[in-house]
Structure formats: structure tokens, C-alpha cells
Amino acid sequence: MTTDRSASPARLALKGDLLDFTATPRWARVDDPAVRFRPDHWLLIEDGRIVGAQAHDPGEGWVREDHGGRLILPGFVDTHVHSPQLDVIASYGTELLDWLNTYTFPAEQRYMDPEVARYGADRFLDALLAHGTTSAVVYPTVHKVSADALFDAAAERGMRLITGKVLMDRNAPEGLRDDVVQAERDCLDLIARHHGRARLAYAVTVRFAPTSTPAQLAMAGALCRADASLYMQTHVAENRGEVEWVAQLFPEARSYLDVYDRVGLLHPRAVLAHGIWLDDEDRRVLARTGAHIAHCPSSNLFLGSGLFDWPGALEAGVRVSAASDVGGGTSLSAQRTLADGYKVQALGGQRLTAWAGLHAATRGAAEALGLSEELGHFGVATLADVCIWDWAAGPVAEARMDLARDPHERAFAWMTLSDDRNLVASYVAGELRYRRP
Structure with missing residues (x-):
């Protein structure tokens, strides 16, 4: 699905659980300051770029989409x-x-x-x-x-x-x-x-x-x-x-x-x-x-x-x-790829955290390509390549998510159990390019 520019508002606010990284997580550490998890926040997008994130409603002048209870990640x-x-x-x-x-x-x-x-x-x-x-x-x-x-x-x-x-x-x-x-x-x-x-x-x-x-x-x-x-x-x-x-x-x-x-x-x-x-x-x-x-x-x-x-x-x-x-x-699916990545590391006697995996598919990949000023995280002035996900799809994942105790446990369960069926919408530079039927 593709959309033209006229379908995208100049000022868009997306509400959900924002997850990105400010630095590289350390290997095998589940409690890491590089993780930026902001539940129930608004991500503010203006003219295709991220201009901020906040807990309170941005008010008039913004086209608001409330995805409370959903996960919002960089593309x-x-x-x-x-x-x-x-x-x-x-x-x-x-x-x-x-x-x-x-x-x-x-x-x-x-x-x-x-x-x-x-x-x-x-x-x-x-x-x-x-x-x-x-x-x-x-x-x-x-x-x-x-x-x-x-x-x-x-x-x-x-x-x-x-x-x-x-x-x-x-x-x-x-x-x-x-x-x-x-x-x-x-x-x-x-x-x-x-x-x-x-x-x-x-x-x-x-x-x-x-x-x-x-x-x-x-x-x-x-x-x-x-x-x-x-x-x-x-x-x-x-x-x-x-x-x-x-x-x-x-x-x-x-x-x-x-x-x-x-x-x-x-x-x-x-x-x-x-x-x-x-x-x-x-x-x-x-x-x-x-x-x-x-x-x-x-x-x-x-x-x-x-x-x-x-x-x-x-x-x-x-x-x-x-x-x-x-x-x-x-x-x-990046999630299926990372779930296999966990298995590969487990066979080698190591454990891949959700943070290390998701970083390698977002900010870490952008940094390796020299593109971290443009994409891969929710820093101000980056282009708004943003995806909205359901935390769980189906009874097995829903039951597991109900019992998850902390952000890493939730993120790891999501990385292991989710795939494209969980995707709600994809935005590229603030423009809607995919929405789940």
C-alpha cells in the first residue's frame, strides 16, 4: 500500500508505548540505560520529522492517533x-x-x-x-x-x-x-x-x-x-x-x-x-x-x-x-529474524537480549550505515520512519504478555512471539505507507 503526500497531516501525534535506544546496549544486560522506554507517550511529528515526545496531550493543532496499549518503534x-x-x-x-x-x-x-x-x-x-x-x-x-x-x-x-x-x-x-x-x-x-x-x-x-x-x-x-x-x-x-x-x-x-x-x-x-x-x-x-x-x-x-x-x-x-x-x-519479519538470532547465540552458549537484538535492527543498523542522524531512533530532527505494533496477537501471546513483569520481559516476549500479523501501521518520513486492513 502506498499513499500520496496529501493524505498525511503536517502535524501528527501518535500515542503509544515508545521504545528506542539512545546508545548501544551492553551484551547480556537486561537493565540497561541505553534503553529509552516511554509508556503511554505522544510522539510528535511535524513535516515528516520527529520534533519531540511527551506524556501529556499535545492539544489542538495536531492530528492525533491514540494507540494506547500498543508498541511504537522506529522502522x-x-x-x-x-x-x-x-x-x-x-x-x-x-x-x-x-x-x-x-x-x-x-x-x-x-x-x-x-x-x-x-x-x-x-x-x-x-x-x-x-x-x-x-x-x-x-x-x-x-x-x-x-x-x-x-x-x-x-x-x-x-x-x-x-x-x-x-x-x-x-x-x-x-x-x-x-x-x-x-x-x-x-x-x-x-x-x-x-x-x-x-x-x-x-x-x-x-x-x-x-x-x-x-x-x-x-x-x-x-x-x-x-x-x-x-x-x-x-x-x-x-x-x-x-x-x-x-x-x-x-x-x-x-x-x-x-x-x-x-x-x-x-x-x-x-x-x-x-x-x-x-x-x-x-x-x-x-x-x-x-x-x-x-x-x-x-x-x-x-x-x-x-x-x-x-x-x-x-x-x-x-x-x-x-x-x-x-x-x-x-x-x-525482523522479529522472526531476531528470534532465530537468539537461538543461534544460545547454541553458542550466549544469550541475546531483546535490547541487543532490537538495537541491531534499528539504531545499531543506522549507525553502522552512517545514517543515525536520519533514522533508527526517535531523536529530534530524525525522519519519522515509525511503526505501530500490537504487543500481542492471539491467545498464546496475550497470555504471555499478561504475565510479563518488566519492560525487557515484555519486549523479549514480543520479539519472540510477534511477526507481521502484529503490525498496525508503517510511516515513512511521516507519511502513512501501510495500514493493516
Whole structure:
């Protein structure tokens, strides 16, 4: 669902239980001063930006929506997701490399058709909004038209979107390979047309090391060095078989991550999905370069890729955000992703609090992307990317919520038991973009 600007009031007040973060919560701490929980408050939005929050009614001059008894959160930020892979979500029975060949690549080949690309972009972004995700770092396909379609659809909805044409010039089927010269031309044209327009940003998008030649990786690194405002997105160390393949293809590199570091792809705007099979030196490189890991627990469990050491990454100074990785991930829901994140950490002998999880999908993700002045929390002057949720949906969740004793217990139960069925409305820069039927 999309709405035009005329449907949104200039001064909007939303009442509910406001939850956001003023800093990074400490690992495993349930009572943390970084949490800002303001029950039964009004969130004040003027001309698309947050101007304050207060307990008392703002009075005349405001369009007021009373959602008392509901949860109000910043819109979620999904830092790694594949738009064409809605077509292959919940496909049976393979690990990463077989998954790509069996399901992903055939689905992506269809996006060379402009009509398929446009329909897919609209469907995908509306699905994000219907799951409470208002910003995302997205993979389209190798086809320039698929990136164009995503950029245009996001601009129509006012969303913060980071994407870019996928780079693949080897080890991919016909129809999904480019070449270095044409790929560079396509990237430069897309950058000129979209980077910095509205809330759009370009990401130099390397599929992963095995599908790019050294020449293409060098070209991608040169693009990043030429413009420090560009993002970079890729995959790293997701699966053991993939790591072994990279070692065969790049015998000169110390590690999988080193393949990217050698050509200048690691920098503060670099987003690397997964990072399960990294060593201590890799983590030091990530901390030094400012690149961050998009942790994809649902996908890692579904494809059997491995268990990410989240606290180990944090101890090494590596930033971590949360990501759905649909379609290896099985839901666009941030809550389902974080519930799987809890299970991954539990298998490693750790416990993920609701605060650490929700921070990684809101303010933490915004900070990792250099966007915390714009989104991810309810600070004054941020754009009003805001979602309203029911605390509970259905008798099981309602019974659990009735017994919750403190804010963390409520938030953890919500994170574990809720999903898109709990979403009431999504606002993007103060404009209503989704409301539950």
C-alpha cells in the first residue's frame, strides 16, 4: 500500500508505548540505560520529522492517533536482503552453493525483463513495509534494469534504500554474467542517476568473490576509492564449502576477507553479510577498516551454514547489524529474524537480549550505515520512519504478555512471539505507507 503526500497531516501525534535506544546496549544486560522506554507517550511529528515526545496531550493543532496499549518503534532497517528472492523463499533441501544454482540464479534471470523488474520491485518494497521495515540494503540482480526499478520504486515511497547492480562476470549462468567494461559503465550511470537522489544511495554490489574475476574486483574497488560516499555490499565466509572455493580461486589471499581488503572494498560503508567463518585477524581487519557484518541468523540456520559469534565480533570492535537475507532467510519479519538470532547465540552458549537484538535492527543498523542522524531512533530532527505494533496477537501471546513483569520481559516476549500479523501501521518520513486492513 502506498499513499500520496496529501493524505498525511503536517502535524501528527501518535500515542503509544515508545521504545528506542539512545546508545548501544551492553551484551547480556537486561537493565540497561541505553534503553529509552516511554509508556503511554505522544510522539510528535511535524513535516515528516520527529520534533519531540511527551506524556501529556499535545492539544489542538495536531492530528492525533491514540494507540494506547500498543508498541511504537522506529522502522526496522534490514541490512542484507535480496529483492528477487521472494520467488524462492522456503525452497527445499540445499546448502549455499547448490541453492544458488538450483533456485536463485533461475529466479534472477527473469529480472532482465523490465516488466518483471518493476513488478518485483513494487511487490518487494510493499512487502518490506508490511513487515515494519522502512529502510534496507538490497541486492537486485546483475541486470541494470532491476536496480533502476528498485531505485524508482523506493523513491516513490520515500524510503531509504541502498542498492546497486550486482557484479558477476564468471561462475554464473548465461544471462547473469556481465563484463568489466560494461559493468563499470552501468555502475557509473546508475550512480549519476540515483546516488543522493531523495533517500537513495548506491552500493557497489559484488555478489561474492567466486563470481567476480580479479579484474572486476579491482574495478569495484576503484569505484569505492573514487567516491567515499558510495556503499559496498557483498557476502563473506558464509559456508565452509564457499570458503574452500575462494581459497582455490584466490591462492594469493590470506583469507576470504583478504580478497576484498586487497582491492579496497573494505571501508566504513562496506556491508558484509554473514561472516561466520572469520578468524581473529579478519576481525581485526574489519575493526580497522570500519566495515560491518550483517548477521543473517534465519538464513544461516535454514541453509545449515553455521553459527555466528556475535559477542566475539563485538569484543573485537566489529559492528553487527541484523538482516533477513531473504530468500535464504525464511521471513522478512525482523522479529522472526531476531528470534532465530537468539537461538543461534544460545547454541553458542550466549544469550541475546531483546535490547541487543532490537538495537541491531534499528539504531545499531543506522549507525553502522552512517545514517543515525536520519533514522533508527526517535531523536529530534530524525525522519519519522515509525511503526505501530500490537504487543500481542492471539491467545498464546496475550497470555504471555499478561504475565510479563518488566519492560525487557515484555519486549523479549514480543520479539519472540510477534511477526507481521502484529503490525498496525508503517510511516515513512511521516507519511502513512501501510495500514493493516
